[in-house]
Amino acid sequence: MKNNFLRRPRKAHVIIIGAGAAGLACARELRDADVSCTILEARERIGGRAYSVANHFPAIEYGAEFIHGAQPVLIDLLHRHNLAFLDLCDNHLFWRKGKLHELPDFWEKLDKVNSLLSKTLVHDRNMEDFMKAHHKKIRQDTAQLYKAYIEGFQAADLGLIGERALAIAEKDDEPELNSQSQFRPSAGYSTVMQALLKETGLRKEHIHFNHKVQEILWDENGIAIRSTTENSRRTFHCDYVVITVPISVLKTQMKISPAIPALFNSLSSVHMGHVQRINFEFSERFWESLSKKPIGFLHSGAEEYFPTWWTQMPQRTNILNAWQGGPKAYEMSFWSEKKRVVMALRSLSRMTGRSLAYLQEHYLGHFTHNWSQDPFSLGACSYQGVLKGRENSQLRKPFEKRILIGGEGTSQGSDQGTVHGAIHSGVRCAQQIMEDLS
Secondary structure, three states: OOOOOOOOOOOOOOEEEOOOOHHHHHHHHHHOOEEEEEEOOOOOOOOOOOEEEOOOOOOEOOOOOEEEEHHOOOOOOOHHHOOOOOEEEOOEEEEOEEEEEEEHHHHHHHHHHOOOOOOOOOOOOEEEHHHHHHOOOOHHHHHHHHHHHHHHHHHOOOOOOOOHHHHHOOOOOOEEEOOOOOOEEOHHHHHHHHOOOOOOOHHHHHHHHEEEEEEEEEOOOEEEEEEEOOEEEEEEEOOEEEEOOHHHHHHHHOOOEOOOHHHHHHHOOEEOEEEEEEEEEEEEOOOHOOOOOOOEEOOOOOOOOOOOOOOOOOOOOEEEEEEEEEEHHHHHHHOHHHHHHHHHHHHHHHHHHOOHHHHHHHEEEEEOOOHHHOOOOOEEEEEEEOOOOOOHHHHHOEEOOOOEOOHHHHHHHHHOHHHHHHHHHHHHHHHHHHHHHH
């Protein structure tokens, strides 16, 4: 049935749903090409899951923190706006048998497992099955380290994440800058998002905050988008719509009429990962006495809650970050914040040998955000599950010529789950629209 009330604007107009990295990047490219666009954002701010604690330097992040590889779309943006960024401290300590040990071959251990991954599997499988198939080749301590890596870095469930896509991601070469490939923005990702917003040239009237999209209606005449605010409902009309909301939100909270089976089939193998992150502030940097070298990361086995911690080195701050990814993070999302904090401090007590009383005495405060229970994210970042066909590539193509999907969840390889992947996806969507208009 056709929605005859839909009408095409006289001049091609694009509506972008979401003012995160993907949405802003898409708007920038469209505006540079003199294509009219409007952004609808459910929150009262830009940035999405790239969100820093306000007025705090060095930056403390609620969401994304790292730059994974010297990616030109991010590094060049930082350079254009004179924004500083730091090399990560890549020294790792691993807690095993009640003691912390230096782990100089951290990445080498992971790479040995990654070398067993196959991107040409005829029948894809999940990583739980992969680990079982190779259990004789992988030492038990390395297996625990790798499981913690999958759950932490990928925020994934081993029973869902697919081997084929992971093999492609892990075998991607990340670009380097002066032999370094891991960085963090000094002033935080919110500042980076503000720089991206500035490059869009959008005025206030072009971004509608606190607009939650309920339904997208389409036919050959155009698109109508129904949104709600706290006090009203509104319908927007456009020629193209670019949806950049998190995959979990698109799957569960956004209605498209008529339904597009190909779209939802392409979403079926993409999953939303979960993370619990707590930034602790202490009155002293007691962790500096744990090693003669500067400490970047502390690790324990995947059986622990909050098995990964990191400092802000090379900046010597009193901030220590607790990180839990994967199924345990989703489990914790239903806990009270107080319970998560206590569980994290207990884990830190075991790893550092400092009593819980000592940690509580020197505890000054913490910063955290529960992304899994945030209705506008429903998780932290996406990952690719077991592939049955070419559904992953189909997600990056326009649907019915006028509906495009962006965001980090549509990226592939090492782009997936990253800010630079989100930016790449926004650029892709804009280019696809411009190609259709040409």
